[in-house]
Amino acid sequence: MTRLSVNINKVATIRNARGGNNPDVIKVAQDCERFGAEGITVHPRPDERHIRYADVRALKQVVTTEFNIEGNPVDGFMNLVLEVKPDQATLVPDAIDAITSNAGWNTIAHKDYLTEVIATLKKEGIRTSIFVDPIEEMVEGAAAVGADRVELYTEPYAVNFKQNPAEAIAAYQKAAKRAKALGLGLNAGHDLDLENLRYFSEHIEGLDEVSIGHALICDALYYGLENTIRLYRRQLEK
Ligand SMILES: CC(=O)[C@@H](O)[C@H](O)COP(=O)(O)O
Numbered sequence: 090m091t092r093l094s095v096n097i098n099k100v101a102t103i104r105n106a107r108g109g110n111n112p113d114v115i116k117v118a119q120d121c122e123r124f125g126a127e128g129i130t131v132h133p134r135p136d137e138r139h140i141r142y143a144d145v146r147a148l149k150q151v152v153t154t155e156f157n158i159e160g161n162p163v164d165g166f167m168n169l170v171l172e173v174k175p176d177q178a179t180l181v182p183d184a185i186d187a188i189t190s191n192a193g194w195n196t197i198a199h200k201d202y203l204t205e206v207i208a209t210l211k212k213e214g215i216r217t218s219i220f221v222d223p224i225e226e227m228v229e230g231a232a233a234v235g236a237d238r239v240e241l242y243t244e245p246y247a248v249n250f251k252q253n254p255a256e257a258i259a260a261y262q263k264a265a266k267r268a269k270a271l272g273l274g275l276n277a278g279h280d281l282d283l284e285n286l287r288y289f290s291e292h293i294e295g296l297d298e299v300s301i302g303h304a305l306i307c308d309a310l311y312y313g314l315e316n317t318i319r320l321y322r323r324q325l326e327k
């Protein structure tokens with residue numbers, strides 16, 4: 090069964106728009122779990138424009154499902170992750186000025202760097218995942234640096250799904266198969282939504298986890314958070 094981890098960055102973005110504490114990201118995380126989320130994902134960035142480092146520390150005290158922290162392993166991020174010790178750290182090569190994550194790691198070019206980062210996290214008992222494009226060599230590179238999992242970057246799937254689902258999924262099937270053959274866990278995320286999630290989950294073998302934020306929080310405006318989480322979980326049922 091694929092686990093649904095809800096990314097609550099967007100909730101923090103709304104809160105930050107007014108400077109107060111509405112919506113309360115801690116309460117939202119607890120409610121997501123109460124409504125069936127099997128994990129909470131956050132993606133702190135150095136400018137703290139979405140989730141803040143203080144939120145991450147506070148969330149660690151209350152999250153009872155899987156806590157996943159995503160981000161670029163710059164010094165501030167690494168210090169935070171090593172202090173908080175989440176269940177999983179997902180390494181994402183996002184540039185500081187990028188609106189959102191827009192590519193996976195080149196695990197071959199950054200082999201030495203990633204090997205060191207992964208070893209540091211694993212020494213603290215933190216499961217590691219590397220955000221990669223659906224390219225077999227990048228998956229092999231993730232295995233070579235010692236990662237426990239890969240997270241397949243699904244924006245290209247989401248874009249191409251609208252034209253041709255079978256073509257859109259093909260590279261992901263190959264990458265997923267390679268990951269499983271190498272003994273890696275398999276996560277996926279970015280722009281997954283109620284339209285494209287079921288097809289992805291039905292066509293990718295061994296999908297351990299999806300992390301979903303933007304579309305899920307947008308859908309919650311119409312359906313409410315509880316119904317929305319149920320709807321997303323239903324897409325993952327086999
Ligand atoms: C790695 C990834 O694709 C997500 O973490 C994405 O960055 C969502 O976070 P934002 O919505 O804050 O961009």
Ligand SMILES: NCC(=O)COP(=O)(O)O
Pocket residue numbers: 096130159240277278279280281300301302303304305
């Ligand atoms: N890792 C992907 C994630 O956490 C959420 O991405 P999105 O659904 O906000 O695009």
